[in-house]
Amino acid sequence: MVMASESAELSPTEWVQDQTKQILETGTTEGVEVLGSPVVLLTLRGAKTGKLRYTPVMRVEHNGNYAVVASKGGAPEHPTWYYNIKAYPEFPLQDGTVTKDYVAREVEGVERAEWWERAVAAYPPYAEYQEKTDRQIPVFVLEPK
Numbered sequence: 001m002v003m004a005s006e007s008a009e010l011s012p013t014e015w016v017q018d019q020t021k022q023i024l025e026t027g028t029t030e031g032v033e034v035l036g037s038p039v040v041l042l043t044l045r046g047a048k049t050g051k052l053r054y055t056p057v058m059r060v061e062h063n064g065n066y067a068v069v070a071s072k073g074g075a076p077e078h079p080t081w082y083y084n085i086k087a088y089p090e091f092p093l094q095d096g097t098v099t100k101d102y103v104a105r106e107v108e109g110v111e112r113a114e115w116w117e118r119a120v121a122a123y124p125p126y127a128e129y130q131e132k133t134d135r136q137i138p139v140f141v142l143e144p145k
């Protein structure tokens with residue numbers, strides 16, 4: 001569980017840090033985009049250190065549930081935060097000015113295909129990322145806690 005009082009770490013990646021700071025300073029994810037697509041902010045707990053880490057991802061929403069895509073731009077390996085979600089699958093997601101707790105589960109098969117379609121519709125470069133790598137890019141579905 002993430003306590004609102006605990007402070008979280010920013011990404012070591014500068015552009016990601018800048019986008020996270022903008023969300024924290026303005027209080028909303030509104031206006032934070034990648035290639036014109038909106039972003040949401042996760043606060044994840046580190047699988048090894050237990051530290052809280054701000055992790056922005058693309059906004060893929062449907063009927064109050066979200067998908068989170070561990071693409072890392074099509075890199076050969078999963079982003080580290082993939083292991084953070086596996087270890088601590090309950091965490092807050094901020095969309096706009098609203099922050100709520102969700103439970104994440106990795107999806108496969110037909111369910112994954114449905115959400116993959118929604119993800120690519122929300123952020124078309126996901127399709128190119130999947131072309132770039134042999135690893136199947138993991139998809140988590142987040143349902144309100």
Ligand SMILES: C[C@H](OP(=O)(O)OC[C@@H](O)[C@@H](O)[C@@H](O)Cn1c2nc(=O)[nH]c(=O)c-2cc2ccc(O)cc21)C(=O)N[C@@H](CCC(=O)N[C@@H](CCC(=O)O)C(=O)O)C(=O)O
Binds near residue numbers: 016039049050072082
């Ligand atoms: C560089 C590394 O990043 P990473 O976790 O591999 O994730 C890389 C990126 O995916 C991450 O920066 C994403 O936020 C980038 N990103 C997206 N990344 C995606 O994969 N998908 C997206 O849709 C996405 C969208 C997005 C939108 C805006 C934005 O600003 C960034 C976006 C990192 O943060 N390392 C830290 C933390 C490492 C960590 O989490 N350690 C764990 C251990 C984890 C383990 O090894 O078990 C711990 O603390 O215990 C460090 O090295 O100090």
